[in-house]
Amino acid sequence: MSSPSPAVSPDTSDAPGAARKPGSPPPGTESTLVPDPFGGPPTGTVRSFHPRRGRLSPQQQDAIARLWPTHGLRVDGTPLDPAALFGNGKPVVLEIGFGMGEATAAMAAAEPDVNILATDIHTPGIGNLLHLVESRGLDNVRLAEGDAVVLLTDMLAAGSLAGIRVYFPDPWPKSRHHKRRLIRPGFAALAASRLAPGGTLHCATDWAPYAAWMLEVLSAEPALANTAPDGGYTPRPGWRPQTRFERQGLAKGHEVADLVFRRI
Numbered sequence: 001m002s003s004p005s006p007a008v009s010p011d012t013s014d015a016p017g018a019a020r021k022p023g024s025p026p027p028g029t030e031s032t033l034v035p036d037p038f039g040g041p042p043t044g045t046v047r048s049f050h051p052r053r054g055r056l057s058p059q060q061q062d063a064i065a066r067l068w069p070t071h072g073l074r075v076d077g078t079p080l081d082p083a084a085l086f087g088n089g090k091p092v093v094l095e096i097g098f099g100m101g102e103a104t105a106a107m108a109a110a111e112p113d114v115n116i117l118a119t120d121i122h123t124p125g126i127g128n129l130l131h132l133v134e135s136r137g138l139d140n141v142r143l144a145e146g147d148a149v150v151l152l153t154d155m156l157a158a159g160s161l162a163g164i165r166v167y168f169p170d171p172w173p174k175s176r177h178h179k180r181r182l183i184r185p186g187f188a189a190l191a192a193s194r195l196a197p198g199g200t201l202h203c204a205t206d207w208a209p210y211a212a213w214m215l216e217v218l219s220a221e222p223a224l225a226n227t228a229p230d231g232g233y234t235p236r237p238g239w240r241p242q243t244r245f246e247r248q249g250l251a252k253g254h255e256v257a258d259l260v261f262r263r264i
């Protein structure tokens, strides 16, 4: 899912006195350019996505204008207090790359006792998920606009998450782009560190080479254990809704692999 990058200006949201969440500026109004936490150049040139603003429908625009101040936060590096964010102490699951958010909304409706912190950088998707949150009366979803790696590295405390879900991340199929894949050894260690013991990292992909890569990378992380008895893939759990990208992959004849690893 890549698209041409619009021009972006340096992120100044960390400046003293800058607007903070909640009520930080709505998506599409500022850059989220940040240093690369993977250890790359400080301008953050190796990321798993191109900054994407996209065209907003009137409904998405309206949802952002009205709901962002109460349901959204910018990924600006400020440590987060999940209990304050959600207004309760229920377990928090981070979903990375929710796309248009249909599956996120379905999971939130099915799991009222779980708080879902959903992150993406796709502005129309943010508007769409905010609309779904309101129209379905969901009070257990908050949205974070920006790089999930920064969110994990700088904003979420060690052991603070009950789960991390990464469904159909961009496969970056060309070998020269593999370095952009979200799932890589540094990410596996980072994700494991943010999970509470027993928490799960659940990934799914329809791109067979990426599935094999994920299995290799996650299996090599000492803080994670594969829940599949044979050490391979897991059948899609019945509670995981089919996602938009999954349907597109299935329509092309791709096979889907789920991987569920538990924090030791």
Ligand SMILES: C[S@@+](CC[C@H](N)C(=O)[O-])C[C@H]1O[C@@H](n2cnc3c(N)ncnc32)[C@H](O)[C@@H]1O
Pocket: 001, 048, 049, 096, 097, 098, 099, 100, 119, 120, 121, 122, 125, 146, 147, 148, 149, 167, 168, 169, 170, 182, 243, 244, 245, 246
């Ligand atoms: C291929 S789409 C899949 C969307 C959705 N999960 C689905 O299955 O329909 C991948 C999404 O991940 C988002 N993404 C990629 N890297 C990200 C990152 N580092 N932080 C947050 N979102 C990211 C992209 O913007 C995109 O919306």
